[in-house]
Amino acid sequence: MNVIETNKLTKSCGTARGIIDVDLVVEEGELYGFIGPNGAGKSTTIRTLLSLIYPTSGSAKIFGKDVVEFGAEIKEDIGYLPSEVFYYDNMKVKDLLNYSASFYKKDCTKRMRELVEIMDLDTHKRIDDLSYGNKKKVGIVQGLLHEPKLIILDEPTGGLDPLMQQKFFNLLKEENSKGVTILLSSHILGEVQRLCDRVAIIKEGRIVNVEKMSDLAKSNYSRFKLESRTPIEKSLFALDGVSGLKMENNSVTFMFKGDINSIIKIVASIDLLTLWVEEPDLEDIFLHYYE
Amino acid sequence: MMNMLIHELRQNQKATIIWTLSLVAGAALYLSIFPAFVTEADTLRKMLEGFPPTFRKAFGVTLESFATVAGFYSMILSYIMLAGSIQAMNLGTSIVSKEERGKTAEFLLTKPVRRSQILTAKLLAAFISLLVTNVVYLVAVPLIINAMAGAIIDIKTFLLLSFTLFFVQLFFLGLGFLVSAWASRIRSVLAVSLTTVFGFYIAGALDSIIGNTAIRYLTPFKYFDFAYIVKNSSYELQFVLIEVIVVILTIITSYYVYVKRDIRST
Numbered sequence: 237m238n239v240i241e242t243n244k245l246t247k248s249c250g251t252a253r254g255i256i257d258v259d260l261v262v263e264e265g266e267l268y269g270f271i272g273p274n275g276a277g278k279s280t281t282i283r284t285l286l287s288l289i290y291p292t293s294g295s296a297k298i299f300g301k302d303v304v305e306f307g308a309e310i311k312e313d314i315g316y317l318p319s320e321v322f323y324y325d326n327m328k329v330k331d332l333l334n335y336s337a338s339f340y341k342k343d344c345t346k347r348m349r350e351l352v353e354i355m356d357l358d359t360h361k362r363i364d365d366l367s368y369g370n371k372k373k374v375g376i377v378q379g380l381l382h383e384p385k386l387i388i389l390d391e392p393t394g395g396l397d398p399l400m401q402q403k404f405f406n407l408l409k410e411e412n413s414k415g416v417t418i419l420l421s422s423h424i425l426g427e428v429q430r431l432c433d434r435v436a437i438i439k440e441g442r443i444v445n446v447e448k449m450s451d452l453a454k455s456n457y458s459r460f461k462l463e464s465r466t467p468i469e470k471s472l473f474a475l476d477g478v479s480g481l482k483m484e485n486n487s488v489t490f491m492f493k494g495d496i497n498s499i500i501k502i503v504a505s506i507d508l509l510t511l512w513v514e515e516p517d518l519e520d521i522f523l524h525y526y527e
Numbered sequence: 528m529m530n531m532l533i534h535e536l537r538q539n540q541k542a543t544i545i546w547t548l549s550l551v552a553g554a555a556l557y558l559s560i561f562p563a564f565v566t567e568a569d570t571l572r573k574m575l576e577g578f579p580p581t582f583r584k585a586f587g588v589t590l591e592s593f594a595t596v597a598g599f600y601s602m603i604l605s606y607i608m609l610a611g612s613i614q615a616m617n618l619g620t621s622i623v624s625k626e627e628r629g630k631t632a633e634f635l636l637t638k639p640v641r642r643s644q645i646l647t648a649k650l651l652a653a654f655i656s657l658l659v660t661n662v663v664y665l666v667a668v669p670l671i672i673n674a675m676a677g678a679i680i681d682i683k684t685f686l687l688l689s690f691t692l693f694f695v696q697l698f699f700l701g702l703g704f705l706v707s708a709w710a711s712r713i714r715s716v717l718a719v720s721l722t723t724v725f726g727f728y729i730a731g732a733l734d735s736i737i738g739n740t741a742i743r744y745l746t747p748f749k750y751f752d753f754a755y756i757v758k759n760s761s762y763e764l765q766f767v768l769i770e771v772i773v774v775i776l777t778i779i780t781s782y783y784v785y786v787k788r789d790i791r792s793t
Contacts, residue, residue, distance in 0.1 A: 249789075279792060286637050289789040311639040322630035324538070338530035339638040378634075 269432030315384035535652030601753035616720035619703020701777035
């Protein structure tokens with residue numbers, strides 16, 4: 237079953253760039269990444285899915301139901317964590333969490349306690365006394381306390397220290413193993429890489445590619461980095477398949493796609509100090525789409 | 528929806544208490560000078576006769592009745608009404624827009640509730656806040672009149688006069704609510720509400736000065752003519768109707784607009 241399905245979803249936002257003909261399909265149980273630079277349309281897409289804003293044309297379905305028509309109904313099973321969290325300042329954390337829980341038909345007390353424990357949150361504090369990172373934790377707990385079937389995260393990790401980030405990601409993986417679908421939007425590629433099965437790349441309001449994470453990693457690009465004892469001739473690398481060549485003093489980096497033997501022969505002719513040949517990370521692939 | 532209603536009432540609690548106390552205290556302050564007013568009535572009347580009639584009209588002074596308790600109360604009621612209108616307009620203007628201004632809209636609107644339910648909860652909360660203010664006012668002020676002014680006001684006249692406070696407040700609540708639902712971000716609620724309320728108030732004063740009845744239909748401050756109410760023990764039906772229509776229209780439009788519009792991002 238498709239949990240999220242958009243059909244030529246378009247939103248023009250006046251002067252700001254919107255999204256154009258976005259077709260996005262997220263299957264049940266997927267950990268789906270949504271990457272692109274700031275302003276590419278990630279938030280616009282997510283805000284349309286949550287019917288905070290309405291599409292100019294096209295449509296979107298969540299759990300097979302139209303997001304505009306059945307917005308309130310489908311939100312029963314959606315957990316949302318926005319990039320910036322703001323809550324009613326004159327409330328205590330536990331008041332806010334209880335308020336949040338009161339919107340759902342089920343009893344959320346047990347799960348709320350578990351999450352508060354995992355996130356190490358002091359519920360007796362007032363929200364305006366919390367640091368940015370702690371506010372974020374409140375956001376995580378309130379987004380997950382009703383055990384949603386779909387979790388939507390918009391740039392979720394800002395403000396969380398690495399340890400908390402790890403805990404949070406483990407939490408998400410655990411939810412996912414229970415069958416929960418997750419849509420994670422980010423411009424930080426590392427976090428998408430760590431979590432997601434599939435990834436959609438969005439650029440200037442359009443989806444430019446959708447790939448399996450494993451396929452992306454398996455692309456036959458290799459990243460070379462080497463240092464030599466003696467200066468290197470640039471012409472040495474004037475070869476088909478070499479891209480993104482950067483030379484600095486005696487060190488060279490580039491991406492290579494093609495017959496690995498041909499490049500190894502060239503590299504072998506150099507008096508090497510060090511050599512790295514790596515699988516490209518998402519960042520490199522990403523750059524490739526944004527050339 | 529009950530949860531949102533309680534949440535809103537809690538959020539309004541403080542402001543409602545402060546406004547209620549202020550209105551009652553304001554009334555008490557004015558009423559405390561009533562005894563002095565009565566003893567000096569003749570002197571004052573002579574002095575006021577010296578003022579141009581338009582001036583007297585603008586300040587709601589009626590020569591025949593200002594030294595009676597109903598006449599005196601009518602005079603101060605217009606100032607209490609001005610303050611009460613600011614309370615109502617503030618409440619209406621902030622109750623929806625505060626979510627976007629405080630960036631909590633994304634919290635509230637991603638919960639499994641329809642936008643119309645959100646509006647209903649908010650409107651109901653605002654209505655209850657005003658109701659509380661008015662109930663306290665209606666109970667407290669007759670006692671104050673009795674204690675401080677040493678007079679007893681005819682209870683029917685008092686109620687007829689004082690209900691107009693609630694009616695005019697409802698007008699501004701509706702108007703503020705519409706502004707709130709429409710505008711995606713209001714920088715300063717107070718600026719909007721003060722400008723609007725004083726705008727209508729000045730229009731009302733102009734009407735008194737010019738004696739032009741057309742303006743009467745436009746400003747709620749002129750929907751209820753206190754002298755008429757004291758004299759006839761009733762309202763002028765056509766203005767009650769206008770009031771009801773305006774309130775209903777602003778509320779319906781608020782729903783229509785808010786359900787359809789985009790919520791601005793943070």
